[in-house]
Amino acid sequence: MxxxxxxxxxxxxxxxxxxxARSVTAAGPLRLDANESAWSSAADPAGSCVRYPDxxxxxxxxxxxxxxxxxxxxxxxxxxxxxxxxxxxxxxxxxxxxxxxxxxxxxxxxxxxxxxxxxxxxxxxxxxxxxxxxxxxxxxxxxxxxxxxxxxxxxxxxxxxxxxxxxxxxxxxxxxxxxxxxxxxxxxxxxxxxxxxxxxxxxxxxxxxxxxxxxxxxxxxxxxxxxxxxxxxxxxxxxxxxxxxxxxxxxxxxxxxxxQPDVLARTARQIATVRAERARMATRIAALGCVTRVYPSEGNFLLVRFSDAGAAFERLLQAGIVVRDQRAAPSLGDALRITIGTPEQNDRVLQALGAPATEAP
Known part of the structure; x- marks a missing residue:
């Protein structure tokens, strides 16, 4: 062992x-081993779900x-x-x-x-x-x-x-x-x-x-x-x-x-966008007067401490934006976790938190 x-x-x-049945019996053209329906569902006319999966x-x-x-x-x-x-x-x-x-x-x-x-x-x-x-x-x-x-x-x-x-x-x-x-x-x-x-x-x-x-x-x-x-x-x-x-x-x-390769290539491009937006959002959020700290992140989110996390959470909610409230987590009583969205979604977050519409020159 x-x-x-x-x-x-x-x-x-x-x-x-x-x-x-799928783990112990051999495959065959007529399977009557698992008590499945002999007919496909009207909701699944192709019968893709009539059999138990592997x-x-x-x-x-x-x-x-x-x-x-x-x-x-x-x-x-x-x-x-x-x-x-x-x-x-x-x-x-x-x-x-x-x-x-x-x-x-x-x-x-x-x-x-x-x-x-x-x-x-x-x-x-x-x-x-x-x-x-x-x-x-x-x-x-x-x-x-x-x-x-x-x-x-x-x-x-x-x-x-x-x-x-x-x-x-x-x-x-x-x-x-x-x-x-x-x-x-x-x-x-x-x-x-x-x-x-x-x-x-x-x-x-x-x-x-x-x-x-x-x-x-x-x-x-x-x-x-x-x-x-x-x-x-x-x-x-x-x-x-x-x-x-x-x-x-x-x-x-x-x-x-x-x-598949073509989908993975698209996924790679989306990951690159997330990384770029993560860096942009970290810089922009850190400059806000209501923010006390933005933590470095290797994920598709940022952990952010606020001077008043409850007020920031409510401002985001009023703008139709839901983020993860971390205030009940150990040592994070003033923190929110913000997922990195599309550039347009991220701009909405910044606007709701009071950031200028554009970067300062």
Missing amino acids: SGVLELVREDLRDFAGYAS PQPDALVQALAALYGCGPERLVVGRGSDEAIDLLVRALCRPGRDAVAITPPVFGMYAVAVRLHAARLLEVPLVEIAGGFEVEFDRLAQVALEGGARLVFLCSPGNPTGNALALERVAMLADALQGRALVVVDEAYAEFSRAPSATALLDAHANIAVLRTLSKAHALAGARIGTVIADPGLARVLRRCQAPYPVPAPCAELAVAAL
Whole structure:
């Protein structure tokens, strides 16, 4: 048994999961094995959804493996990063015994999954420095070891902070937790960053897993396509812990279409626009009298502190603009997170916040 599989709950290491019709039977021209309807729906005359989908659609798995530069045996495709987070906590943490370490302020679904699976939550808050926020890696390793963590969630670029993590520090953390915990790097916003992906660490560190999604840069949030990239043995365990048919056929087809070369070229141009607009918005917002700080960001958003965040939030709402209120997050009682939109949308944000209509000469 590989070292990382020893982190899996003992009762799930040999768990077979549900053997769906699509996972155990051969293909044939007449399929009467899954109790599906013999007729297509009037709403789906082509019959594209009359059959259960492949649990891990091969065309999508191959396209994602090419996109992320890894072997398909490492991939688990599911319903967004949210399902991936849930699967990892479910498979590794024994309820009431094991813990999960996080670095708040950070994506709230980590703590939600921990609560739902009755694990313990360990928090090592980010430290604010001149350049933004940073993870206290040494402290995180100590807390994880002493607290019995089976999982450590990192977010790079961070949500809502926007900070990217140095791979050498992630690798050092994985070394410190070897045989004790899995280090999960959530890269939902990686396409907007120039930092290298933690997938580069997987061959040398079996106790690292990476989360990716098509929801952000690839503009498919409604399709709910997320991926865990992990040790092949761990990936097999996670697939067995999934619901029988996690990827609806229309969503898989849409995702494969989005990963064709011509669409990827358009996506790359949109990412370049986001980066340029992120820089422009950071400069313009920082010049506003109501703003006390704009944090550097490697994501498609900016974290902004205001002298009166509540008033700024209301001004934006009155202009028909909804941003993410961060005031309930640890240490962010005066902050809002603003997604980078189109240039025209960004101009509306600036106008609502009281910026001049044009840049000063």
